[in-house]
Amino acid sequence: MKKVFISLLILAIGTIKISAQIGINTPNPQATFHIDGAKDNPATGTPSPAQQANDVVVTAQGRLGVGTNTPTNNLEVNSGTTGTSGMKITQLPSATILATDAGGNVISGITGDAGVSVTKIRLQPANAATILNSGSGDYSFRYSSNTTGGTWQIRINNGTTRQFNIWDTEYSGQNGTGVSSTVWQLRTVKNIAVNTWTPLDDNIAGGANEYNVYHVYDLTRGTILRLTVTLSNVSGISESMILEEF
Known part of the structure; x- marks a missing residue:
């Protein structure tokens, strides 16, 4: 019995490695890791832009896509609405100027000597x-x-x-x-x-x-x-x- 269990475990691990893609709420992952939030993607083929709107993917290049299954940068967010970024920084409201500090962290650029x-x-x-x-x-x-x-x-x-x-x-x-x-x-x-x-x-x-x-x-x-x-x-x-x- 122990040998059978070990054999099944090795087979399962081997299957995960072979598939190379993991899908959550979808049997049709479009990237290395793919979450279909609304579970509305098709079983085959490429999801439409409307279907991708609720998706999150991580590609083989390590890129993170939110609202898009084909991110072209390390992070790409597609809100689906022209003029709207789809991103929100809750603790940084009303900052018309963004900057980075010495550690590369995004901060408000509105300071006493930042200009106008x-x-x-x-x-x-x-x-x-x-x-x-x-x-x-x-x-x-x-x-x-x-x-x-x-x-x-x-x-x-x-x-x-x-x-x-x-x-x-x-x-x-x-x-x-x-x-x-x-x-x-x-x-x-x-x-x-x-x-x-x-x-x-x-x-x-x-x-x-x-x-x-x-x-x-x-x-x-x-x-x-x-x-x-x-x-x-x-x-x-x-x-x-x-x-x-x-």
Whole structure:
């Protein structure tokens, strides 16, 4: 009996070596190690892209494929959706800049001396629901209008109430001459509470063609934000925003 058991064990090991491929939820593995998550691959032939979407494979070259059975790099992830990576780093949210440390680990590149992060919203109908967040996610901006005009507003998303220095330069009109062309400037110092939309200053914006440049200085954190905004008469009042965070 012992000899029979040993013979069967050797035969089983030999079978695994000969097959050279292991499939989980599929009798038709496409790589050295293949998991068919939804168990929807065909018994023969090549799975379709939709069927591969829930697959994970390890190839003979040591490549890992997620959502693809034919990875062309050491790691390839196919989300199946254009513009979506399919990857998520849970503990590294709102990092518009990624970098590596001395050990090669992926880290956030947003540091005090990393430079500038830029976010933007292209020309679209002016709406208070349109919000532009800074690269760090610490600050948000929007244009909010009412019957008497509107204001460019800031919201700080974490920390405590703190003081800001705000410089505003506004340009309106055209051609550089006459009363139709003006330049308006203002410096404002104000305390801004957390999670509260607050006008950057007392300037009422809402003209058909206005251009503002705001320099916003967080006195507590030392962060500088430069917000460039326009209101244009394009199929109704439209807005655009460019935000740089230093």
